[in-house]
Amino acid sequence: METTLGRKPRLNRVEKKAQTRAAIVAAARRVFLARGFHAATLDDIAEEAGYTKGAVYSNFAGKDDLFLAVLGEHYAARAERYASLILGGDDVEDTYRAIAGVMLDAYRREPAWWPLVSDFSTHASRDPQLRERLRSTREAFLDALAGQVDDVCRRHGMRYALPARDVARGVGALMRGMVVEWAIDPARLDRGTFEEMVAAYLRGLAVPPPERSTA
Amino acid sequence: METTLGRKPRLNRVEKKAQTRAAIVAAARRVFLARGFHAATLDDIAEEAGYTKGAVYSNFAGKDDLFLAVLGEHYAARAERYASLILGGDDVEDTYRAIAGVMLDAYRREPAWWPLVSDFSTHASRDPQLRERLRSTREAFLDALAGQVDDVCRRHGMRYALPARDVARGVGALMRGMVVEWAIDPARLDRGTFEEMVAAYLRGLAVPPPERSTA
DNA sequence: TGTACATCAGTGAACGCGCGTTCACTGATGTAC
DNA sequence: TGTACATCAGTGAACGCGCGTTCACTGATGTAC
Numbered sequence: 001m002e003t004t005l006g007r008k009p010r011l012n013r014v015e016k017k018a019q020t021r022a023a024i025v026a027a028a029r030r031v032f033l034a035r036g037f038h039a040a041t042l043d044d045i046a047e048e049a050g051y052t053k054g055a056v057y058s059n060f061a062g063k064d065d066l067f068l069a070v071l072g073e074h075y076a077a078r079a080e081r082y083a084s085l086i087l088g089g090d091d092v093e094d095t096y097r098a099i100a101g102v103m104l105d106a107y108r109r110e111p112a113w114w115p116l117v118s119d120f121s122t123h124a125s126r127d128p129q130l131r132e133r134l135r136s137t138r139e140a141f142l143d144a145l146a147g148q149v150d151d152v153c154r155r156h157g158m159r160y161a162l163p164a165r166d167v168a169r170g171v172g173a174l175m176r177g178m179v180v181e182w183a184i185d186p187a188r189l190d191r192g193t194f195e196e197m198v199a200a201y202l203r204g205l206a207v208p209p210p211e212r213s214t215a
Numbered sequence: 216m217e218t219t220l221g222r223k224p225r226l227n228r229v230e231k232k233a234q235t236r237a238a239i240v241a242a243a244r245r246v247f248l249a250r251g252f253h254a255a256t257l258d259d260i261a262e263e264a265g266y267t268k269g270a271v272y273s274n275f276a277g278k279d280d281l282f283l284a285v286l287g288e289h290y291a292a293r294a295e296r297y298a299s300l301i302l303g304g305d306d307v308e309d310t311y312r313a314i315a316g317v318m319l320d321a322y323r324r325e326p327a328w329w330p331l332v333s334d335f336s337t338h339a340s341r342d343p344q345l346r347e348r349l350r351s352t353r354e355a356f357l358d359a360l361a362g363q364v365d366d367v368c369r370r371h372g373m374r375y376a377l378p379a380r381d382v383a384r385g386v387g388a389l390m391r392g393m394v395v396e397w398a399i400d401p402a403r404l405d406r407g408t409f410e411e412m413v414a415a416y417l418r419g420l421a422v423p424p425p426e427r428s429t430a
Numbered sequence: 431t432g433t434a435c436a437t438c439a440g441t442g443a444a445c446g447c448g449c450g451t452t453c454a455c456t457g458a459t460g461t462a463c
Numbered sequence: 464t465g466t467a468c469a470t471c472a473g474t475g476a477a478c479g480c481g482c483g484t485t486c487a488c489t490g491a492t493g494t495a496c
Binding site: 012013016041042043053054057062063 | 448449450451452453458459460
């Protein structure tokens with residue numbers, strides 16, 4: 001005796017397929033994170049989802065297409081969360097460190113995510129069509145981040161020497177690069193150091209330089 | 216009638232093996248750059264070098280070991296070149312832009328190099344022994360870069376908020392991250408933008424902030 | 431200088447293995463009447 | 464409501480392919496005497 005909010009025993013074909021697709025994407029995310037893009041196999045993913053490889057091919061064009069689906073969901077969820085996360089205090093420096101902190105926390109939660117995207121990017125860059133799909137997926141995500149940068153500018157009455165989108169791209173690049181360092185040598189992962197790096201980049205990009213003697 | 220400086224017709228075993236090894240490393244570099252770490256095969260490499268796969272295994276423990284040899288040679292050559300390259304003018308800003316320029320030129324010359332190292336890093340991070348070998352190889356290279364940072368400090372009578380090694384690590388990270396962006400969307404490769412990013416990072420990291428009214 | 435033996439860099443072929451993709455098929459769901 | 468047929472999500476197995484690694488062997492180089 002379940003309400004309509006509970007698991008419906010009867011699903012039509014469209015609903016059932018959507019459910020299967022979602023299960024595969026969720027399973028793919030886990031397997032990709034656990035094994036990396038190259039080492040993750042469609043067998044692993046199908047089994048993790050409780051289906052066979054055929055089910056994957058019934059829902060996706062192939063491994064690349066499946067990964068793009070995982071990536072799209074990830075970015076959508078991230079953009080939503082970011083939208084209300086980086087508020088910070090009255091000091092811009094606090095906001096800068098908060099930005100670094102949010103990224104670092106995400107990394108600590110899923111350290112394999114960033115290398116995963118890096119590997120897929122290298123892979124995708126060798127196939128024009130795939131590269132274009134990845135590009136547009138990422139660019140949509142960068143829109144959200146650029147919006148955050150604009151918010152920071154508005155709140156603190158300032159501007160940067162580069163377009164908001166490039167400001168965000170740089171922060172992401174710094175993070176992505178440091179993730180490689182941390183992968184090689186986890187001992188280098190230091191919150192204070194990374195906060196200082198991000199803050200320095202944004203501080204140095206601000207124009208005119210922020211005056212500390214405002215308050 | 217060649218002098219002793221010419222190609223010696225007679226090579227003893229040690230010399231001949233060293234020659235083979237060098238040829239394989241050089242061929243490996245080309246094939247890795249052309250196809251990427253995962254897609255490059257030992258068959259490709261051996262053929263490119265003019266040997267069979269057995270010759271590779273006679274000189275290296277395997278694919279990973281061979282890549283580390285390529286990496287070691289690259290870093291050695293780079294460290295040497297850097298040592299006399301980033302001189303810059305009287306303005307620190309010029310030096311910052313020169314640093315960005317040197318990296319960008321290297322990228323333009325061999326765009327596949329950075330993704331190659333990123334992919335190998337992800338790969339190596341999954342094997343403790345391999346990761347340690349990569350770590351020490353990289354750390355040696357970072358020593359050279361840290362030396363460059365110290366030179367800049369000495370020349371301009373300044374210091375940074377982070378140890379020289381981390382300053383360098385951050386610049387490298389920014390570059391590595393942007394390379395991923397450029398791989399996805401080559402149109403984003405813009406000299407001015409990247410110079411501004413690197414300059415902003417270093418400018419923001421300087422303590423106390425550089426005074427423009429010195430001259 | 432010459433001979434007999436030892437070494438070992440590089441050969442060539444096979445091994446062992448697993449992956450992404452395809453495809454004929456099935457049986458539950460959907461549709462037409 | 465019931466029947467006959469159509470659809471298609473997911474199955475299961477095979478296909479096609481290539482890779483990293485191993486290994487018995489060879490023949491040129493090195494060594495001992």
